[in-house]
Amino acid sequence: MSDDVAIVGIGMHPFGRHEGVSGMDQGAMAIRTACGDAGIEWKDLQFAFGGSVAAGNPDTMVSQMGLTGLQFINVVNGCATGGSALISAYNTIKSGAFDLGLAIGFDKHERGAFRVNTGKSGERDWYGGSGMALTTQFFGMKINRYMEDYGITQDSLARVSAKAFRNGSINENAWRRQALSEKEVLQSAMLSYPLTQYMFCSPGEGGVALILARADQAHKYTKKPIYLKSAVIRSRRYGSFEVLAPSLALDYADGPTVDASKAAFEAAGVGPEDIDVAQLQDTESGAEIMHMAENGFCEHGEQEEMLAKGETEITGRLPVNTDGGCLANGEPVGASGLRQVYENVLQLRGDAGKRQVPNDPKVAYTHVYGAPGISGVTILSA
């Protein structure tokens, strides 16, 4: 177990819709806040990794942040774009190349479901053209089958959404801040059976910045460093069931979440039973349910009872998505994985306010999943 890398500063531009504010400006605001949190200036940063899928090349922000000559590398990696910026920064410090750097993620997407253009140049896009290539369909199909296999009910889907909006209602940075009842969730428009409108998150806008430092220097910047015990990204294996796949193999294999989770626990030297708070990818409410098991927090099917007992509430045995998750925050792809880490840093510092997990949480877990079949996990400790 190593304590090589610490998070010493965090900053966030609220998620949601921000007319007239570019994605990059939201990222810049997050960086200024993070620098203030760490008590440093932009010129102190030795390197940066920046992630954005739809809001421009992050490195161009040096023209407004300051032309200091730092090493700035852009990363684009599907739904794990923000997580990839973080793992790159983590490895850079672990390698000894630099002592202090930045992971920044921001985005700004158009309204409605993600537009996925799958056409090759010179030929008609048969996949999107035929009405497939919607990420929402994958989530509908996966949870529909999962409910059949493991006895999960639609009431559980609604419970997850109601929890997300309840947590979002006490998060000043969340997009959806109005609590909704389970009945309201169930009665909203059916988008992709069995998932209704309020069971899905929406593409959105926002930015998150994290300042990372060598652990042995962390106290120069903060009274309460949070240590990054592991950061892992895995792509899919043959036989797994993934988003945007025109065909699947006859064989069935676990998805990249299972692989990333196992590797992250192993690298951190802890297990699921040690986790005090978890942020799990909830593109829709069924995803949170499936990801509880895929990340090792329960057996398949146990979620039904866990949710009925409120075990994943802020005051429960394993609080999940304490900031409202993607459901209440929306999903700006470049920033989404970093939002989860931001929330866990607040929780481990004891600074999460109304949504603070009780009993002084010590170990926290994040998980992202998305196109084209990629998963990223981090484990943090106080």
Place this chain on the structure above:
Amino acid sequence: MAEVSINENVMDLTPDGPRLKGMRCKNCNNHVFPMQKGCPKCTSDDVEEVQLGTKGTLWAWTIQGFPPKAPPYLGETDPAKFKPYGVGYVELPGQLKVESRLTIADPTALKSGMEMELVGEKIGKDEEGNDLVTFAFAPV
């Protein structure tokens, strides 16, 4: 006007209906749709194009309840005229599971394991006004 395949690289339109073109790996017999140049199972590049089967069983399904964005969607996007459609994976024995539109969109009429067969479905028009036909699976 004539009926034409939505994309001849992935689907032929024959007098007997659509036929999907997939990849078969000569090394490990793995199948992928559509055709690609390497096998994701064994990493061999010794692959050939084959016609996929036309009958199978439903493995997973959902119903598309809102109009997809155009582009890329070629079908009806006017919310007032849009009709929900099924989407699912159909397991073709000995080959693969293929993602497809389904001809029915009634959750009470869809069940994993049910027998399905390949049919053509008009989705839009090409530049010359021909009917573009894509593939769908219908209950047998």
